[in-house]
Amino acid sequence: MDWTAHLDAGEKILWEGCPAPRCYCFRNWRRAFRALAGGGLTLLLWLLPAHFPWRLPLMLAALGTALWFFPGGFVRARLQWNTVFYAATDRSLLAVGGCFPCRLLRLPRAAIEKVDVNWLGKDLATVAVWGQGGRNVEFSCLEHPHRLIALLSEHPPLTLR
Secondary structure (H helix, E strand, O other), rough: OOHHHHHHOOOOOEEOOOOOOHHHHHHHHHHHHHHHHHHHHHHHHHHOOOOOOHHHHHHHHHHHHHHHHHHHHHHHHHHHHHHEEEEEEEEEEEEOOOOOOOOOEEEEHHHHHHEEEEEEOOOOEEEEEEEEOOOOOEEEEOOHHHHHHHHHOOOOOOOOO
8 A cells, every 4th residue: 555645744654554354354243143133024024914014115124134234244344355454653543444435544643542452363453542532543353463562562551352
């Protein structure tokens, strides 16, 4: 990723990365259970008598919910994965991502209040950084996040899970 358009004059990149594809695409797998509920509701509504006036709209809403949360969530995450990039500079943390629309999150390093590291595997973690004013940046599904954690460890408190 070319960061020059997002950097201030004299700002230097100390670390950059992107999420691991499988982890990023399946990180919200628990939402798929909502799809099961929507599919079950669709089947129940199908069994209602045909003269029930709200049968068809409720079936379509339940089916839409099922399709959005099961394949739709995974497809959306896969489309977003190509556009997600992270960087840590000497002045700030940057995250670029999303596809509807693509956006830039910037958190000055001086504003960091809390760093939370959630280990997902031996060399896989999600690093959440909270700053003043409720702003936060999340580095989801990083492979080999040790260098970023070392950069952020100078900003206590650092929470490891």
